[in-house]
Amino acid sequence: MSLKVxxxxxxxxxxxxxxxxxxxxxxxxxxxxxxxxxxxxxxxxTVHLDGQALRSCVMPVESLNGRSITTIEGLSPDRSHVLQQAWIEHQVPQCGYCQSGMLMAAAALLKATSRPTDKQIDAAITNLCRCGTYPRVRAAIHTAAARLTPLATKKGVKT
Structure with missing residues (x-):
């Protein structure tokens, strides 16, 4: 089978x-x-399937033939994605194990909601972090959203 990754x-x-x-x-x-x-x-x-956040550990590969999958490696090869920069700025990772999944969930959220509220962030980011960096995750998402919104407005995208 073939996958677009x-x-x-x-x-x-x-x-x-x-x-x-x-x-x-x-x-x-x-x-x-x-x-x-x-x-x-x-x-x-967490990865993206056709732009939506998906938990890959429970998704059988047979249902994905020809669909578009994005992993953390596809988000940005050099940590230049606005979310990755905000993660670094807010010192989100501690052990770092959960961070790729959190970043992918956050990227899907920002694609769907340009300026999410704390309540929307809490509803969308259900990833578990043993280090408890949730306040920093929320702050980083707000920072990334603020940086993305002016770009969207310049391109004529409604926010």
Whole structure:
């Protein structure tokens, strides 16, 4: 089967019920997406499927043929994405294990909602962080949103 991962069509050979997470990590070598709980609860494995946040540890690969998948490696190869810059500025990561999933969830949120409220952030970012950096995550999302909104307005996108 073929998957479009980070803009490139990639072939994979696996049983259809193999979770996407294992294809990404083991077959394609994209190890930025992490295994956390294996039950879709913690969010460490969050990627985008056709632009929507998805927990890859519970998504069978057979349902993804030809669909577009973006991993943390596809968000930005050099940490230049506005969210990654805000994460660094607000010193969000401590251990860092959950951060790729959090960033992917935040990117999907900002794509859907240009200026999210704290309540919207809390509803969208359900990823678990053992270090408890949630206030810094929220601040970083607000910073990124503020930086993105003027860009959207200049391009004629309603915010």
């Amino acid at each position: 980070n803009g490139q069509v990639r072939k994979c050979q696996a049983d259809g019920d193999t979770p996407l997470l294992w294809i990404l990590r083991e077959e394609l070598g994209l190890t930025g997406t992490k295994f956390g709980c294996g039950a879709g609860q913690c969010g460490a494995c």
